[in-house]
Amino acid sequence: MASPSETGLCLSYLDHRFGIPPEALEGHYILATSRTFYLLRKADMPAGLATLSIQQAGLPLLRKVGRFLKPTTCAAQLLGRYARRGVVEIQRKELVSLAANGELPLSKPRLAGLDEGYVLLRLNLGVIGVSLLVVDEKGGRLLCRLPKAMRAAIVRR
Amino acid sequence: MRNLPPPLCDYTFIPDPESYIESLGEPFPLYVRLNTLKGTGKEIEEALRENGFSCSPVPGLPEFRRVDSGSGIGDSLPFLLGLIYAQSITSAMPVAALAPSQGETILDLCAAPGGKTTYLSQAMKDTGLVVANDRKMGRLTALTANIKRMGCTNTVVTFYRGEMFPLPPDGKGLFDAVLVDAPCSGEGKYKLDTEGRLLFKVPGKTNLPAIQKGLIVRGFDLLRPGGRLVYSTCTLNPLENEGVVDYLLKRREGEVLSWEPPLPAREGIPAFFGHVYDSRVSRCRRFYPHEVRATGFFVALIGKPE
Numbered sequence: 509m510a511s512p513s514e515t516g517l518c519l520s521y522l523d524h525r526f527g528i529p530p531e532a533l534e535g536h537y538i539l540a541t542s543r544t545f546y547l548l549r550k551a552d553m554p555a556g557l558a559t560l561s562i563q564q565a566g567l568p569l570l571r572k573v574g575r576f577l578k579p580t581t582c583a584a585q586l587l588g589r590y591a592r593r594g595v596v597e598i599q600r601k602e603l604v605s606l607a608a609n610g611e612l613p614l615s616k617p618r619l620a621g622l623d624e625g626y627v628l629l630r631l632n633l634g635v636i637g638v639s640l641l642v643v644d645e646k647g648g649r650l651l652c653r654l655p656k657a658m659r660a661a662i663v664r665r
Numbered sequence: 666m667r668n669l670p671p672p673l674c675d676y677t678f679i680p681d682p683e684s685y686i687e688s689l690g691e692p693f694p695l696y697v698r699l700n701t702l703k704g705t706g707k708e709i710e711e712a713l714r715e716n717g718f719s720c721s722p723v724p725g726l727p728e729f730r731r732v733d734s735g736s737g738i739g740d741s742l743p744f745l746l747g748l749i750y751a752q753s754i755t756s757a758m759p760v761a762a763l764a765p766s767q768g769e770t771i772l773d774l775c776a777a778p779g780g781k782t783t784y785l786s787q788a789m790k791d792t793g794l795v796v797a798n799d800r801k802m803g804r805l806t807a808l809t810a811n812i813k814r815m816g817c818t819n820t821v822v823t824f825y826r827g828e829m830f831p832l833p834p835d836g837k838g839l840f841d842a843v844l845v846d847a848p849c850s851g852e853g854k855y856k857l858d859t860e861g862r863l864l865f866k867v868p869g870k871t872n873l874p875a876i877q878k879g880l881i882v883r884g885f886d887l888l889r890p891g892g893r894l895v896y897s898t899c900t901l902n903p904l905e906n907e908g909v910v911d912y913l914l915k916r917r918e919g920e921v922l923s924w925e926p927p928l929p930a931r932e933g934i935p936a937f938f939g940h941v942y943d944s945r946v947s948r949c950r951r952f953y954p955h956e957v958r959a960t961g962f963f964v965a966l967i968g969k970p971e
């Protein structure tokens with residue numbers, strides 16, 4: 509189980525960066541390993557289960573990347589509908605270009621309201637995953653952080 | 666009348682063998698399960714349509730759609746977003762028989778790649794707990810990928826030989842329900858190649874019935890009193906089906922429960938190759954590929970007395 513301060517860190521990160529309210533994670537535990545936080549549904553478990561050796565519990569929620577936290581693709585997809593900021597709306601064509609080239613330029617007007625760092629990528633069907641936004645004098649660039657297999661599938665399609 | 670090709674020639678129990686043989690040369694329709702953990706059925710259908718797939722409903726299986734046209738579903742956005750799982754309709758039958766409820770604790774003893782695990786989670790509305798176990802590390806990758814893609818937060822993954830899955834120290838059983846979707850010879854998936862020869866797995870050295878018997882007994886022992894177990898395979902071979910259920914009934918106080926599936930099914934067969942089975946195996950259900958136009962399946966629902 510994550511410590512109360514780690515849980516607080518995860519909840520406030522999701523809230524501040526993406527506007528995902530803590531209530532969206534209600535009914536779940538947050539678990540911690542050295543590199544990853546996991547989201548696991550709370551349930552009444554028989555005591556005998558406590559001794560099982562577990563490979564993965566619930567879904568990976570956030571990865572620790574250096575000093576930063578990065579939402580996982582599956583958490584972005586699951587919680588993305590609650591996000592009120594830190595979201596980039598993209599078209600299907602742009603997604604293909606991002607997957608193929610590894611990055612996608614963003615014009616200055618599209619940067620309004622966005623901070624550098626991890627952002628969620630939203631298509632009309634919902635949030636598909638995460639990108640890293642970098643901003644310089646010319647404008648912004650999204651760096652693809654979608655899983656390899658997903659990138660390949662998007663390009664093939 | 667044509668004869669059943671080897672190794673199926675002893676399967677005189679197959680109803681209407683002529684149309685069974687015919688079906689071996691035909692592709693089955695593609696089906697998908699709509700993942701209602703991630704959207705409403707309507708929204709997901711709309712997403713499929715928008716991505717070039719036209720679908721039709723499947724009677725008795727409200728979460729399933731038959732894909733009538735469209736290609737490359739495994740690379741499509743609805744797939745990548747975890748809105749669908751491509752799955753045979755017969756593979757839904759073990760979950761339908763288990764009838765999971767919200768809040769239950771369920772073990773899927775042979776879970777990879779997760780078609781039934783994620784369906785269990787969906788049926789439980791992502792509540793309670795699903796323990797998804799498999800003994801092959803290589804297959805756990807696909808299992809965890811599917812759990813993530815489908816957004817199941819109520820699932821934990823374990824890596825035990827099913828026969829050795831730890832029993833609780835008090836011996837009382839842990840789970841409300843256990844699914845044993847056992848490794849099998851896969852005869853329900855057989856097809857003919859372009860030259861009309863049967864494509865089948867040459868039997869290896871593995872003694873499948875012995876493994877299956879170990880799995881069903883351990884699955885049963887892990888149930889709490891009053892719990893239920895589903896034993897399923899995608900094979901036609903009675904030695905891997907009724908023979909395994911019969912083995913359990915001889916060793917434990919289980920009861921084969923009646924169950925009305927939403928697809929056409931036949932009763933379990935009473936005897937095979939000199940083995941006469943416990944008469945209760947007639948309550949097992951057999952799904953023949955030519956009668957359902959999908960992978961053949963065997964499903965037994967077994968209750969543990971209170």
Ligand SMILES: C[S@@+](CC[C@H](N)C(=O)[O-])C[C@H]1O[C@@H](n2cnc3c(N)ncnc32)[C@H](O)[C@@H]1O
Nearest residue numbers: 775776777778779780781800801826827846848
């Ligand atoms: C028919 S497949 C399961 C399909 C899965 N239930 C699904 O719906 O996606 C059988 C699985 O049993 C696993 N298996 C084989 N021997 C096993 C054992 N002794 N204990 C646990 N799992 C085993 C295999 O690795 C394989 O993934």
